[in-house]
Every structure is written in C-alpha cells, then in structure tokens.
Amino acid sequence: MSDLNNDKKTPDPKQPLARHAVRKQSTSDNTRTTRKEIPSPDKRTKQSTSDNDIKRLSHRAKIMPASPIRRLAPYAEKAKSAGIKVYHLNIGQPDVETPVEIINGYKQIDLKVLEYGPSAGLKTYIQTLINYYQKVRIHLAPDDILITTGGSEAIAFALQATCDPGEEIIVPEPFYTNYLGFAIMAGVKLVPNHLSGKQLFSSG
Numbered sequence: 001m002s003d004l005n006n007d008k009k010t011p012d013p014k015q016p017l018a019r020h021a022v023r024k025q026s027t028s029d030n031t032r033t034t035r036k037e038i039p040s041p042d043k044r045t046k047q048s049t050s051d052n053d054i055k056r057l058s059h060r061a062k063i064m065p066a067s068p069i070r071r072l073a074p075y076a077e078k079a080k081s082a083g084i085k086v087y088h089l090n091i092g093q094p095d096v097e098t099p100v101e102i103i104n105g106y107k108q109i110d111l112k113v114l115e116y117g118p119s120a121g122l123k124t125y126i127q128t129l130i131n132y133y134q135k136v137r138i139h140l141a142p143d144d145i146l147i148t149t150g151g152s153e154a155i156a157f158a159l160q161a162t163c164d165p166g167e168e169i170i171v172p173e174p175f176y177t178n179y180l181g182f183a184i185m186a187g188v189k190l191v192p193n194h195l196s197g198k199q200l201f202s203s204g
Contacts, residue, residue: 064184068177121147152178159186172201 069090076086120126126142133140148154155178163169165187171179173192183190195201 060185065180067181121145152182155179156182156185159183159188163188174201 072090076088080086123142126145126147129145130140130142146154146157148157159169159182163186166189168189168191169183170191170193173194175192180190
C-alpha cells in the first residue's frame with residue numbers, strides 16, 4: 001500500500017501558484033493516494049482564452065468596426081523608419097503653440113496627490129465656457145453644460161441620449177471615423193451624405 005509519505009513528488013516551493021490536491025482512489029485490494037496538480041491562475045487564464053470564449057462576445061462587440069487609425073499606424077511607422085516623410089492627417093494634432101499661461105500653470109502646480117475633479121466639472125471651467133459663448137451671443141446656464149472627457153465621449157453620450165435603436169442619422173461624409181463605432185454602440189444607423197471636394201465639401 002502506498003501513502004502520502006511514500007510519494008516522492010512534492011510541490012515545488014519556487015512555484016507558489018501551483019497547488020496540489022490529495023485524491024484517494026479505491027481499488028479492490030488497496031487504497032492508493034495520488035496527487036493532482038491544480039492549474040495556477042496564470043495557466044487557467046491562458047486556457048480560458050480559447051475560440052469558444054471569443055464566440056461568447058456580444059453581438060455589439062462582433063460588429064464593431066476596427067479603428068482605421070490603428071490599422072494604418074503600423075504602415076506609417078514602417079515608412080518613417082525607412083526615412084520616408086509622413087504627414088499625419090488623422091489625429092488633429094495642434095499646429096499652434098500652447099499658451100504660456102497653461103505651460104506655467106503645469107510647472108507651478110504644488111500638489112502631493114492629483115485627485116479626481118468634480119464629476120460635473122470644475123465650476124471655474126463651466127463659468128469660463130459660459131463667458132465664452134456669451135461673446136458669440138449664445139446664452140447658457142451652468143445646467144446647460146455637460147463636461148465630458150474630450151469630444152468623443154460627448155458624441156457617444158449625445159447619440160445614446162437622443163437616439164433609439166434602429167433610428168437613422170444623416171452625417172456629411174467624409175466624417176470622423178469613430179462616428180461609425182459610436183453609432184453602432186448606440187444601435188443607430190449612419191446615413192452618409194457624400195460631399196465632393198469639387199463642391200468645396202458643401203451640400204448646397
């Protein structure tokens with residue numbers, strides 16, 4: 001009869017994630033004790049990322065279009081590494097200098113912890129926006145302004161707040177490529193209105 005003391009295979013102390021369970025197997029003439037290794041968390045993670053798991057993605061995830069910007073970026077990097085001049089027309093990078101007041105504000109900041117701001121936005125920022133729009137004869141109150149993290153979040157929020165699934169939105173084309181992804185997330189169909197450069201991209 002073999003028992004646990006006679007089992008020479010012991011867990012490797014250098015692999016703390018590998019656990020072992022004791023299991024007894026009964027036979028007609030003896031009882032044998034064996035060890036069964038339980039996969040460590042990292043192994044279980046690798047095993048779970050199978051084709052079956054990918055099939056469990058939502059329908060929304062499956063129909064989401066790939067980002068054209070990310071798809072083309074490797075080609076741009078490869079061209080630049082070959083010494084080719086690349087003009088990036090995709091990310092809207094500013095071509096004007098950042099105001100010195102903003103740069104100095106970052107340099108002079110004295111914080112030990114950079115905390116989250118108010119979820120509704122900084123009151124000083126909201127008031128600055130109100131003052132700006134007043135200059136162009138648009139009168140707003142603080143409750144009329146919703147602060148978002150960039151324009152993309154604002155567009156996604158606007159689609160989901162104003163459109164029901166199955167509705168259509170007319171969008172002048174060419175348009176920002178992420179509009180399509182935002183529309184799919186909201187269950188909305190984009191109907192592009194193609195504008196030609198020969199008409200100076202005017203629908204009139």
